[in-house]
Amino acid sequence: xxxxxxxxxxxxxxxxxxxxxxxxxxxxxxxxxxxxxxxxxxxxxxxxxxxxxxxxxxxxxxxxxxxxxxxxxxxxxxxxxxxxxxxxxxxxxxxxxxxxxxxxxxxxxxxxxxxxxxxxxxxxxxxxxxxxxxxxxxxxxxxxxxxxxxxxxxxxxxxxxxxxxxxxxxxxxxxxxxxxxxxxxxxxxxxxxxxxxxxxxxxxxxxxxxx
Amino acid sequence: xxxxxxxxxxxxxxxxxxxxxxxxxxxxxxxxxxxxxxxxxxxxxxxxxxxxxxxxxxxxxxxxxxxxxxxxxxxxxxxxxxxxxxxxxxxx
Numbered sequence: 001x002x003x004x005x006x007x008x009x010x011x012x013x014x015x016x017x018x019x020x021x022x023x024x025x026x027x028x029x030x031x032x033x034x035x036x037x038x039x040x041x042x043x044x045x046x047x048x049x050x051x052x053x054x055x056x057x058x059x060x061x062x063x064x065x066x067x068x069x070x071x072x073x074x075x076x077x078x079x080x081x082x083x084x085x086x087x088x089x090x091x092x093x094x095x096x097x098x099x100x101x102x103x104x105x106x107x108x109x110x111x112x113x114x115x116x117x118x119x120x121x122x123x124x125x126x127x128x129x130x131x132x133x134x135x136x137x138x139x140x141x142x143x144x145x146x147x148x149x150x151x152x153x154x155x156x157x158x159x160x161x162x163x164x165x166x167x168x169x170x171x172x173x174x175x176x177x178x179x180x181x182x183x184x185x186x187x188x189x190x191x192x193x194x195x196x197x198x199x200x201x202x203x204x205x206x207x208x209x210x211x
Numbered sequence: 212x213x214x215x216x217x218x219x220x221x222x223x224x225x226x227x228x229x230x231x232x233x234x235x236x237x238x239x240x241x242x243x244x245x246x247x248x249x250x251x252x253x254x255x256x257x258x259x260x261x262x263x264x265x266x267x268x269x270x271x272x273x274x275x276x277x278x279x280x281x282x283x284x285x286x287x288x289x290x291x292x293x294x295x296x297x298x299x300x301x302x303x
Binding site for chain 2 (some may be wrong): 068071084085134148149150151154156
């Protein structure tokens with residue numbers, strides 16, 4: 001084999017209409033029968049990093065200031081920075097050509113291929129979440145975007161709520177790669193009554209542009 | 212009432228997200244002159260307080276932190292540190 005292949009841990013039964021080869025990933029841009037929302041989008045090809053440092057206050061990953069409060073997030077230049085605890089931060093590169101490499105600084109770990117990364121977007125997203133977790137996404141004390149580290153369908157996850165506006169609601173979720181198949185099964189099953197359908201990356205791109 | 216636990220990182224969460232880590236027994240004893248009995252007592256013997264006790268918990272489904280809380284074992288309710296210290300002092 002001349003070229004490496006990167007396989008997403010997420011697989012939908014729906015057939016893809018349009019795909020794109022990017023950084024050795026086969027990225028689905030559009031699925032057949034996506035419907036009118038809500039949508040479940042596989043973003044496992046988006047670069048993700050963890051940063052660990054005892055002195056996080058002095059660090060500026062990708063030139064972005066790290067939020068001080070645990071569980072707070074900041075979205076700047078298409079990069080989402082989530083403060084996990086005193087010493088750790090997770091970074092999701094949401095826009096661009098997905099070729100952001102590991103920064104040439106100490107403390108970074110590339111976790112792109114060890115986790116799944118999905119987006120649940122559109123109306124009724126939180127009704128679906130309510131069936132899978134006891135976490136309170138509507139907590140008025142939390143301002144979007146914010147990070148939850150907790151169980152979703154009994155799996156320890158990182159969940160970032162990006163928007164709670166009715167039609168444009170949306171969350172991002174990551175968990176260990178091994179849970180991929182069962183997590184997708186659980187989310188699609190919970191979303192059945194709300195017409196949740198798998199969607200391609202195009203849906204996510206247009207959604208995040210409108211945030 | 213179901214147990215809720217306040218994680219120092221994630222805040223108040225459902226008790227099912229956590230794993231119990233045992234009573235807080237103070238620092239590990241010095242190895243110098245440590246007898247097998249003293250070590251065995253430190254590892255295995257518990258106070259089993261009927262009331263407020265300080266104990267370790269692990270946030271297994273969340274942030275992965277180890278931390279201590281005060282819990283009233285008779286009501287299974289978490290107590291605030293200040294209040295718990297006061298109640299412990301009253302008993303002694």
